[in-house]
Amino acid sequence: MTTLFDPLKAGDLELANRIVMAPLTRNRSPNAIPPDIAVTYYAQRATAGLLITEATAISHQGQGYSDVPGLYGTEQLDAWKRVTDAVHEAGGKIAVQLWHVGRISHVDLQPEGGAPVAPSAIPAKAKTVLIKNGKAEYVDTSPPRALDASELPGIVHTFAAAARNAVETAGFNGVEIHGANGYLLDQFLKSGSNRRTDDYGGSIENRARLLLEVTRAVAEAAGPGRTGIRLSPVTPANDAQDDDPQPLFDYVVRELGPLGLAYVHVIEGATGGPREIKDRPFDYEALRAAYRAAGGKGAWMVNNGYDRPLAEQALQEGDDLVAFGRPFISNPDLVRRLREGAELNQWDKDTFYGGGAEGYIDYPALA
Ligand SMILES: Cc1cc2nc3c(=O)[nH]c(=O)nc-3n(C[C@H](O)[C@H](O)[C@H](O)COP(=O)(O)O)c2cc1C
DSSP, rough: OOTTTSOEEEEEEEEEESEEEOOOOOOGGGOOOOOOOHHHHHHHTTSSSSEEEEEEEEESTTTTTTTOSSSSSSHHHHHHHHHHHHHHHHTEEEEEEOOOTTSSSGGGGGGGGGEEEEESSOOOOEEEEEEEEEEEEEOOOOOOOEOOOOHHHHHHHHHHHHHOOOHHHHHOOOEEEEEETTTTTHHHSSTTOOOOSSSSSSHHHHHHHHHHHHHHHHHHHHOGGEEEEOOOOOOOOOGOOOOOHHHHHHHHHHHHHGOOOOOEEEEEETTTSOOOOSSSSSHHHHHHHHHHTOOOOEEEEEESSHHEEEEHHHHHOOOEEEEESSSHOOOOTHHHHHHHHHOOOOOOGGSSSSSSTTTTTSSSOOO
């Protein structure tokens, strides 16, 4: 019987166990540069089979929150190199989540105070975080402008360049394309945010085009066996909404199947909320089956609200990896605690976003 503590080869990634740290934005990177305490934070959690970093902007235009890190400048890459070195020193593996927020941004965060970009000029009913005087403030996202088709090859190229820098310069073991939670690629996928009438809107094939172009380009840049992708078929996060998600996501994973990716990472239900949403039913087993039927050999990673019993059940049912989010914020030694059945530290929501060492690197490990 497979357990959470068994190793797994996911593409080129040799993972010591099946427990993954989910990507967690922490808003502690002024000027988009990870701080020294990020080195400690990630190294403390290096016993995870794989660490996935907080979402990291591929460009200034891809930024949507105060003090989140980037991957587009030398100082950012150098700071990330210190993080990856420390994780490797501690015996861990780490992938970076590649992020373009699209319309989930604010003019204060955009180059020259411009409008955020999106598939269509439809504002999101969503908030972003601006840090003012060291305190996180929730503000409405700014109305976006629709991207011109001529700008899309540049976005694909920027994702690929960030992926190349991530593995070649910053020392990451892999990259995860952020295709989830209502950000740019998810905005293109879903009918609620995409009303385009060109090759990137309308049919399922057209709405999935940008995500698949990005995935192929990133896989070429980083190596397919070092590339993963995160999807969230039904989450309402950031005003994400699709009229008919099952055929959309079945199509997406069928197209991902032949690409030789390291893993596909699926958020089941509402991110950080209910695993099943009454008016948004979804068959995740059918999704995994569609991926396998299309030749997909990558690891199947699941997330959202897992504890040990639920995670073990997932492995018995054919999933390969389980990502834990909030439990990893408050338990640097989560792997050990799960193995020993030890009690978990409770997380403090007030220190999720912004601030310094408190609520970041001061959660205790077992003695
Ligand atoms: C503080 C916080 C920050 C998050 N940041 C990200 C992020 O940067 N990228 C992402 O894909 N998901 C992000 N999420 C969602 C988590 O990765 C995860 O999907 C969610 O917490 C559910 O998993 P859990 O029940 O194990 O916590 C974040 C969640 C929290 C609580």
